[in-house]
Amino acid sequence: MSPRSKETFDVVSLSWWFLDSPIEVQEGRDRLINLLERIFPEVLPKRYGSHEPPQLVYAQTGREHFLSFLDENLHDIKVWYPHRPVVSVHLNFPKPIGAHKLGFRTNCFSIEVEKRALTEPGWATTIRHLWREVSLLINPIYGDVRVLGNYRWMGATVSAGEQHPIKAWWWAGIPQALGNAVVLGNVYQKLWPEFASASTLVRGLAFASLDDWTTRGDLAEKVGEPPQDQVQLPDRFSGIMNADTYREYLAELRRVGAHNLRRKYPTGWPFGDPFS
Secondary structure (H helix, E strand, O other), X not given: OOOOOOOOEEEEXXXXXXXXXXXXXXXXXXXXXXXXXXXXXXXXXXXEEOOXXXXXXXXXXXHHHHHHHHHHOOXXXXXXXXXXXXXXXXXXXXXXXXXXXXXXXOEEEEEEEEHHHHHOOOXXXXXXXXXXXXXXXXXXXXXXXXXXXXXXEEOOEEEOOOOOOXXXXXXXXXXXXXXXXXXXXXXXXXXXXXXXXXXXXXOOEEEEEOOOOOOOOOOHHHHOOOOHHHEOOOOOOXXXXXXXXXXXXXXXXXXXXXXXXXXXXXXXXXXXXXXX
């Protein structure tokens, strides 16, 4: 790899949201680590732990200890420092999944890679292979690949750049802009049959992709726009708030009450009441 950039840079973000999945149990996570070792070992942690900075060194503790760490901290914070060109990895299992007092939650997994790595021989093919194999293992309800900008190295980590339209585990519908690739599970294949007919079906998952993952793209040009009754609605107070936005939030909370400030979900929402 070339030296780390001192300027802002783009990443290619691979993300999955899932409910019932093999990796919810230890055997499935063991398969996930095997898959990463075989296809893209740079995703595996250099260091890991339950807080910043992570104290455990994978090369010293080994694979079995890392799997035990995931078991013991499955529903808690997991700090995972990967190897370049991977810049961040997040694996989250909220408890419980589904309806929650603040909204609907799913498990989620994401891998972010320096975009310029895709211009090196073999890397683009490897990352596409990783995308397919992780999808087939995880069995997501939805997953996508997109280019995100304005990342910057800060020590061993990167500063938060452009955010994905889906915030962490808060699943609220299909994003309006699709990015460079999408995979759909059975639920959304039925609700978006045009996507299913324009995609490649592999072991029950529907895959569609643009040819180029090195520039920003919108897969809608190839498969059409997602159904409007399945598209996530804008959430005024989602994501990271600054001081002014937080004051607005508190004022709105006092004016309308917490119940009326809840996030709104698409009219075709397929998962029952999103609030517990």
